[in-house]
Structure formats: structure tokens, C-alpha cells
Amino acid sequence: MREIIQMIVVLSVISTVCGLALSGIRNMTAERIENQVLMNVQGPKVKLVLEGADNDLITDRKKIKIKGKDILLFIGKKEDKPWAIAYETISGGFGGDMKVMVGYDLKKNKLTGVQIIENKETPGVGSRVTEDPFTKQFKGLDININFAIQKDGGKIDGITGATYSSRGVSEAIQKSIALLPEIKKLIQKQ
Amino acid sequence: MSLLREFTKGLWKDIPPFRLVLGLCPTLAVTKGAETGLGMGLAVIFVLTCSNVLVSSLRKIIPRQVRIASFIVIIASFVVMVELLSQAFFYTIYQSLGIFIPLIVVNCIILGRAEAFASRNGIVASALDGLGIGIGYTISLTVLGSIREILGKGTLFGADVMWSSFRPFAFMVEAPGAFISLGILLAIMNSISSSSRS
Numbered sequence: 001m002r003e004i005i006q007m008i009v010v011l012s013v014i015s016t017v018c019g020l021a022l023s024g025i026r027n028m029t030a031e032r033i034e035n036q037v038l039m040n041v042q043g044p045k046v047k048l049v050l051e052g053a054d055n056d057l058i059t060d061r062k063k064i065k066i067k068g069k070d071i072l073l074f075i076g077k078k079e080d081k082p083w084a085i086a087y088e089t090i091s092g093g094f095g096g097d098m099k100v101m102v103g104y105d106l107k108k109n110k111l112t113g114v115q116i117i118e119n120k121e122t123p124g125v126g127s128r129v130t131e132d133p134f135t136k137q138f139k140g141l142d143i144n145i146n147f148a149i150q151k152d153g154g155k156i157d158g159i160t161g162a163t164y165s166s167r168g169v170s171e172a173i174q175k176s177i178a179l180l181p182e183i184k185k186l187i188q189k190q
Numbered sequence: 191m192s193l194l195r196e197f198t199k200g201l202w203k204d205i206p207p208f209r210l211v212l213g214l215c216p217t218l219a220v221t222k223g224a225e226t227g228l229g230m231g232l233a234v235i236f237v238l239t240c241s242n243v244l245v246s247s248l249r250k251i252i253p254r255q256v257r258i259a260s261f262i263v264i265i266a267s268f269v270v271m272v273e274l275l276s277q278a279f280f281y282t283i284y285q286s287l288g289i290f291i292p293l294i295v296v297n298c299i300i301l302g303r304a305e306a307f308a309s310r311n312g313i314v315a316s317a318l319d320g321l322g323i324g325i326g327y328t329i330s331l332t333v334l335g336s337i338r339e340i341l342g343k344g345t346l347f348g349a350d351v352m353w354s355s356f357r358p359f360a361f362m363v364e365a366p367g368a369f370i371s372l373g374i375l376l377a378i379m380n381s382i383s384s385s386s387r388s
Contacts (some may be wrong), residue, residue: 007256018267025271030276036281047374048251 024130036082042088042101046169048095049103050076066182071157071184076103076112085110087177090147093168093169096120100172104143114138114173119165126165134159138173145178147173196315200322207372208379210323212298216290217331218368222350224347227335229283230290233276235321238300242320243318245308252309259302274354279388294353337371338362353379 038058046057053076062073076084086103098119101114116130128134136158141147148154149166158166204210207217213234220230244264245252252260273291276284284291288373294300303323308316336346344352352358361367 003253003255007253010252011256011260011263014252015263018263021276022267022270029274032278032369033274036278040281040285 018146021064022078042117044067045101045117046086048113049101050074050084053077053083054079063095064183064186066179066186068070073187075187079127082106082119082187086112087176087179087183087185088171089179091168091172091175093119093121093164094164095122098165098168098172100169100176100178102138102173106184109143111138111141111143111173112138113167115171121162121165121168126159126162129165129169134169143177144170147177191317193318194367197318197322200319200324200326201329203325205326206299207327208330208376209304210299212302213327214372216293216297217334218365218372220287220290221331221335221338221368221371222285222363223339223343223345224332224336226283226286227331227333228328229280229287230294231324231331233272233287233294234299234327236272237265238293238303238324238327239317239320240268241265241300241304242316243313245304246311246313246316249309256314257309258301258305261301261309265300265304266295281372289342299323334371336376337375338367342367342387343371 034107043058050057055075055077056169057062057076060075060077062075064071064073068139071087074086075082076086082105084105085143086101088099088101090099091098092098096119098121099117101115101117103114104110105112114135116135119127119130121127134157141155146154147156147170149156149163149170151158152167152170153164154170156166156170200206202209207213214264216230221227241261243262245261248260269292272294273284276287276291296310303319308317311319341359342364344350344358346354359367362371
């Protein structure tokens with residue numbers, strides 16, 4: 001009996017102490033990690049989406065709230081005047097959620113570019129949606145066109161054999177465009 | 191054994207993965223380049239030394255029946271610590287090591303030393319054991335990674351080191367190259383040891 005109690009107590013105490021220590025470290029590093037992800041993962045991709053902007057896209061970012069959700073907004077400027085914005089939306093791909101960053105030219109109402117930030121697609125198959133031939137077709141498209149893939153009656157050229165992945169990107173873009181009017185209102189107020 | 195022996199044995203006599211044939215999976219996977227090999231080695235030094243010290247200091251309290259469970263909880267905590275710290279301070283290494291950081295938990299070297307040594311010896315000896323074996327592992331990984339990188343990509347730590355008309359052996363950075371390099375190094379080390387014995 002005494003043995004069983006000792007086993008339970010020792011294991012519980014060790015687990016609790018380790019758990020507390022880890023959550024402490026997590027809290028301490030959370031902000032730094034967010035910055036690192038911003039610089040190493042999102043940073044290069046935002047630069048591609050907002051190609052042509054002449055400001056520091058990372059320092060000029062803003063946290064905004066749309067429909068109760070927090071959105072990280074990147075603002076691209078030309079000669080200190082806001083020219084384009086970019087933000088992430090999430091949708092389901094084949095292997096899991098994918099995070100897609102879409103950029104918009106504020107005056108022309110056209111897409112400045114699309115980049116996949118995170119994905120869990122099959123390497124070599126679905127992952128090809130992250131590559132240039134697929135993503136560059138979005139550059140310059142008007143926001144009012146049908147962004148479904150051609151298989152679903154839209155204008156987007158999907159990747160053969162990667163229907164779900166292509167659909168995932170298409171859905172993310174449609175979700176992104178749906179948020180655009182409100183986001184534009186918000187930044188025009190500021 | 192003198193305390194110094196506990197440290198130096200990890201550098202040759204008990205060097206993983208060549209003498210202490212443990213931890214082969216991550217060895218093969220992270221040695222595509224010298225830098226990732228070095229990064230993984232440093233992570234293992236940290237986890238191995240810390241877990242050895244903690245296991246050793248708790249060795250009189252942990253009941254035999256739950257020892258493996260306790261060791262794993264301790265090891266896993268240090269690995270998560272390494273994961274968080276590398277994400278926060280060494281993001282490029284974190285990106286290149288990827289899934290192999292969490293896999294350090296099941297690296298046999300760490301559980302192996304906890305069970306075979308740290309749970310039966312004093313704190314200082316365990317710390318030196320962890321440090322020695324960790325450093326030995328780091329040397330092995332870096333050497334293996336360098337060989338595969340030089341022959342497979344023509345670079346070392348990212349810098350070009352081969353003559354310009356050198357055509358890299360691409361298979362060296364893939365699985366076949368890993369096994370072949372490991373096997374050849376293992377054979378060389380075995381022949382050195384057996385000739386020094388005779």
C-alpha cells in the first residue's frame with residue numbers, strides 16, 4: 001500500500017513540476033517566438049505578396065479586430081502613402097488547415113499576390129500549390145471574379161491531382177475577399 | 191572510476207553512435223549538413239546533461255516500478271524546453287531540425303544513459319557522463335554531417351570548399367549516402383580499436 005502511494009505521489013509531483021516549469025517557459029518565450037515566426041516565416045512571404053512596397057512591412061503591421069477575430073494586417077506603402085494591404089486567412093486543404101496570405105491593391109481593387117504561409121499538404125502533390133506557377137496566376141486579378149477552381153466553374157487553374165489543395169487555396173482567397181470591405185472601412189477611419 | 195574517466199569515455203570508448211550503437215535514426219536524418227548535425231548535437235548535450243542530473247538527484251525517491259515513466263516525463267520536459275528556446279533564439283536551426291527536435295525524447299541515448307547510469311550514480315558523475323557522451327555525439331554528428339555535406343553538396347557549413355569543376359555526389363545527402371557513410375566510419379573506428387588492442 002505504501003509503495004502504491006509513493007508511486008502515485010512521486011509521478012504526480014514530477015509531472016506537475018515539469019508542467020508548471022514548461023508553461024512558465026512558454027509564457028516567457030511567447031512574444032519572442034511570435035517575432036521570430038513573423039520575421040522568418042511570414043516576413044519573406046509578405047514581402048512577395050506586397051512586392052513593390054517601399055516601407056518596412058513588419059514594423060508597419062497592425063493588429064485589428066474584425067467580427068470578433070484578431071487579424072494581423074500588413075500595410076504596404078509607396079512614398080509613405082498606403083498602397084496595398086495583406087492579411088492571412090485559414091481554410092481546410094487536403095492534409096489539414098492552410099494559412100494563405102492575400103494582398104490587395106487598395107485603389108485598383110486587384111490582388112497584388114498570394115502566398116501560402118503554412119500547409120500540411122502532400123509533398124510533391126498538394127504542396128505544389130505553394131509554388132510559383134500556381135500562386136502567380138493570382139497577381140493582378142480583380143476581386144470580383146469567380147475565385148473557384150475551373151473544376152467548380154470558376155476562373156482559377158487548379159493543380160491536376162491536387163483538387164482539395166487547390167480548392168483550399170481558392171476558399172481561403174474567397175474568405176479573404178469577404179473580409180476586405182470591412183477592413184478597408186476600418187483603416188480608412190484611422 | 192575517477193570522475194574524469196566518466197567524462198572522457200563519451201569521447202571515444204563509449205561514443206555514440208559508433209561504439210554505443212544508439213540514436214541512429216536522428217543521426218542519419220540530421221547529418222545532411224554539418225550545421226544541422228552540430229545543432230542537433232548541442233540540443234542533445236543540453237537534454238542529456240540536464241536529464242542525467244535530475245534523474246540522478248531523484249534516484250533515491252523514484253520507485254522502481256515507475257522509473258521509466260518518470261525518466262520519460264523528465265526527458266520530455268527538457269526536450270520541450272529546447273524546442274521553445276530554439277524557436278525563440280535560434281529560429282533557423284529550429285526550422286532545419288524540424289521534427290527531429292521533439293524526436294530527441296525517444297533518442298535511445300538519453301533514456302539509455304538515464305537507466306544505465308544516472309539512476310545508479312551520483313550527480314556529478316552523471317553530469318560528466320551526460321556531458322561526455324553528449325559532446326562525443328556532437329562530434330560524431332558534425333563529422334558525419336561534414337563528410338556528407340562536402341561530398342554531397344560541395345559545401346561545408348554552407349561555404350563552398352570544393353574545386354569548381356567538382357560534381358557533388360547527390361546521393362550522399364540522401365538515405366543511401368547516410369547508411370554508407372555511417373557504415374564506413376563504423377568500420378574504420380572498429381579497425382582502429384582492434385589494432386590498438388592487438
